[in-house]
Amino acid sequence: MTTLEPALQTKIDTVEKRLQSLLSMDTAGYAPLREAARYALDGGGKRLRPVLTLVVNEALGGQDETALDAACAMEYIHNYSLIHDDLPCMDDDDFRRGRPSLHKQYSESVAVLTGDYLLTYAFEVIAQSATLSAQQKVDASRCLAQGSGGVGMIAGQAMDLEAEGQDLSVAQLDAIHLHKTACLIAAAMELGGICAGASSEVRQELHAIGLLLGHAFQIVDDVLDDEQDAQPDNGGVNYVALLGRDESWTAAEKLLQESLAKIAKLPGNTAILADLAERLVHRTV
């Protein structure tokens, strides 16, 4: 499982560089907004979503360069959601990855605007990409909007806030996590297919795999949070509280195996994708 590590690290480095260079362009807009956005992005993170886009794209025969702007747009969307999620009226988190969250470092108003800025810029980056055809840009834009919007991530955040303080069933928790986490991961995978010029059947399959993997990823997040006694995001209810630690691992493993079975049936060279899928679930951080 470690043989493909250098290939993944190269993809992370490529993404990091492009995330910063896109934000350095004057055409990226007003300098104070770019500076605040850079602060948010400098916090690190796994770059899971853009790397998934690049890995899927490569598995299906695409070059990194073709998919890079779209992958960065995906990461901008993810980062905007973290900035807005941390706001006092939302999860009220003063820290993000060991540093003050954006509204603590700057102000609440700057955090609202920087989130809006990154969300908007994501769609501009796709529209301006020099490597995608017009139809690929339209598909990418639609994929990003659906994964992150009212049928996807934002719906999950709204469900999560509504559920606060309530006793949830496993089905209800599944619904929240599928929307809040899995829809954007599914979009990241579908985006890789769009950039590689995959058929709509393959793109649908990538989306389905992304939902399975995103779901498993979130369950593992809950288990790791529980092990570290961290406060879970969702008002105190998480998979461990409902299923226990062992059964949560079992559920994540089952989703991983389902996704690996689907990955094996994809066209192309899917070894690196299968490797990444395992890493998403078999992890300790």
Added chain:
Amino acid sequence: MTTLEPALQTKIDTVEKRLQSLLSMDTAGYAPLREAARYALDGGGKRLRPVLTLVVNEALGGQDETALDAACAMEYIHNYSLIHDDLPCMDDDDFRRGRPSLHKQYSESVAVLTGDYLLTYAFEVIAQSATLSAQQKVDASRCLAQGSGGVGMIAGQAMDLEAEGQDLSVAQLDAIHLHKTACLIAAAMELGGICAGASSEVRQELHAIGLLLGHAFQIVDDVLDDEQDAQPDNGGVNYVALLGRDESWTAAEKLLQESLAKIAKLPGNTAILADLAERLVHRTV
């Protein structure tokens, strides 16, 4: 100036109907978000931006139906910006057009999410439009992102917040208003050109006209606010405070005449556009 009133009213009605029908679709997402978005849109307003898009599109030979989804996307963007602008950490407005603002009617968290939802949905509506070509959708998406993003409206909002409590020069106030108001109005006009299949030269000219008209529109807003003793948005400084009422009117009139001279040189049947331009400036509400 009243001869074209029925044509404009028909356009407003067409926009109203489509704004609501797009939000009624299940594919528009999670019902509570759609309901909150509908509350925001039900507040009325002039529908200036989408009507400008339709009027420009018609002047250049386009059918309303072709530009309607793009026009609605423009109005969703405008409405998201009002929702986020009203938040306690921003302008802290409890009322919007005589009704409780969205965060008072629902909650701050719902207001943040509904704004994010409408912003994201705008780009989805463009990507899914059945009447535009792929290249038109890409151009429309870019136009919307630039007009509303870090080089446009969001930059203006950030400048506005930074300027609070400071003494501004006319040049500084111009810069805020050009970004905060005029860039989106310029994008609305350019969008009409994109939908009508105009050349890039005509689209650039439409953008320039939109900046002039948007600027004039904002000056008139300040004068009308001053006449009604309303609290101006920008920390107490507005054109009337800097220039006086008469000179503000003169400045707005000068911008209108510049824009009318440019409109007269556009191809197509621009009578309705010239009429609308005059209405934007010669108004009492």
